[in-house]
Amino acid sequence: MTAAASEVPVALVPTENATPEQLVARAIKGDRRAWEALVDLYSGLIWSVTRQFRLCDADAADVAQTTWLRLLEHIDRLHDASRVGPWLATTARRECLRTVAHRRRVVLTGEEGDLDRADIVQSEVDAGLLAAERCRDVGNAVAQLPQRWRDIMTLLTADPPTSYEEISATLQVPIGSIGPTRRRCLRRLQDLLEL
Amino acid sequence: MKQVASGRREVAVIERPPEWVRLVGLAAFDRREPEVRVADLEYDSLMSHTEVPAGTRLLRFATEQEDVSVTVNATGMSVSLAIAIVPARLVRVDVRPIHGPVKHAWTDGHGRVTAGDVPAGPLSILVHWPPPIGPVRTAWIQV
Numbered sequence: 001m002t003a004a005a006s007e008v009p010v011a012l013v014p015t016e017n018a019t020p021e022q023l024v025a026r027a028i029k030g031d032r033r034a035w036e037a038l039v040d041l042y043s044g045l046i047w048s049v050t051r052q053f054r055l056c057d058a059d060a061a062d063v064a065q066t067t068w069l070r071l072l073e074h075i076d077r078l079h080d081a082s083r084v085g086p087w088l089a090t091t092a093r094r095e096c097l098r099t100v101a102h103r104r105r106v107v108l109t110g111e112e113g114d115l116d117r118a119d120i121v122q123s124e125v126d127a128g129l130l131a132a133e134r135c136r137d138v139g140n141a142v143a144q145l146p147q148r149w150r151d152i153m154t155l156l157t158a159d160p161p162t163s164y165e166e167i168s169a170t171l172q173v174p175i176g177s178i179g180p181t182r183r184r185c186l187r188r189l190q191d192l193l194e195l
Numbered sequence: 196m197k198q199v200a201s202g203r204r205e206v207a208v209i210e211r212p213p214e215w216v217r218l219v220g221l222a223a224f225d226r227r228e229p230e231v232r233v234a235d236l237e238y239d240s241l242m243s244h245t246e247v248p249a250g251t252r253l254l255r256f257a258t259e260q261e262d263v264s265v266t267v268n269a270t271g272m273s274v275s276l277a278i279a280i281v282p283a284r285l286v287r288v289d290v291r292p293i294h295g296p297v298k299h300a301w302t303d304g305h306g307r308v309t310a311g312d313v314p315a316g317p318l319s320i321l322v323h324w325p326p327p328i329g330p331v332r333t334a335w336i337q338v
Contacts, residue, residue: 027224030227030229032224035221035224036221036224038220039217039220039221040217042220043212043216043217043220044211044212046212046216046220047212047213047216057213057215060216061215061216061219062293062316062317062337063337064216064219064220065219065220065222065223065293065317066317066335066336066337068219068220068223069223069226069317069319069335070334070335071223072223072224072226072227073233073235073334073335076229095337097242098239098241098242098337099337101241101242102241102252102337158211
């Protein structure tokens with residue numbers, strides 16, 4: 001008996017037990033419940049990416065929406081459907097970069113009087129910029145981690161934290177490997193951030 | 196160690212998403228169009244080092260045979276679009292912003308059309324080429 005023949009047909013696996021790969025296969029066929037399960041599984045990941053870029057809610061919503069629409073466009077062209085999570089994270093990151101680049105080039109101002117208040121708000125802006133810079137450094141450091149480590153750290157640093165059992169199920173990694181991976185991640189981040 | 200703890204807290208920028216994040220994901224499924232071919236984004240001046248006039252952005256979408264070029268000019272909370280299609284035909288073009296109604300327009304004989312006052316945000320353009328080409332839409336893009 002071949003491995004393929006021994007597998008349970010995708011359509012017969014309950015949605016709550018389906019792997020990301022199986023959910024993708026169903027969503028391609030128009031299964032809305034499978035799509036909903038993908039959204040439930042990965043909304044937090046997309047949200048976390050937008051938070052790393054400190055986007056306002058309106059921009060974050062546009063990034064999230066564009067990311068999901070992009071998945072719909074590419075869902076039947078994914079190289080490896082089991083890696084849909086990292087694919088979404090990468091797409092969201094690109095859309096965040098697009099948003100940030102756009103904001104840098106387009107500066108909107110309201111009334112001219114608003115400009116007179118610039119000095120008053122300058123210190124707040126400085127604090128915000130410093131925080132953003134620190135955030136960017138951390139983001140850059142995290143970006144240098146292997147993708148699998150980033151996925152694990154994303155779930156570990158969720159608020160409230162995701163349990164090891166959930167992480168193991170979501171990312172399909174052995175539960176015993178999560179703790180050691182976490183330690184290696186933090187050590188690498190310490191080195192990269194020179195803490 | 197305080198610094199390490201502080202660093203870790205900053206790594207922990209991940210939060211449980213608000214419900215609207217989930218809702219926009221669910222809503223995306225309603226825009227599924229498996230029967231329409233997609234022209235993928237090939238070029239975005241915003242993400243390149245090409246010099247373009249201030250406030251202007253150039254986009255190019257393509258399939259193997261068709262091409263949709265878009266010049267985007269930001270005008271506050273809305274944008275204006277100058278669209279050029281290849282092959283050039285007199286065809287209907289639907290500009291479909293997420294944050295506003297669909298705008299219908301017709302290209303001229305050179306395959307050009309403009310659309311003004313389009314709400315900023317994600318959008319896709321649907322080009323109704325006649326057979327044998329058939330309808331083609333651009334990938335979703337934030338403008």
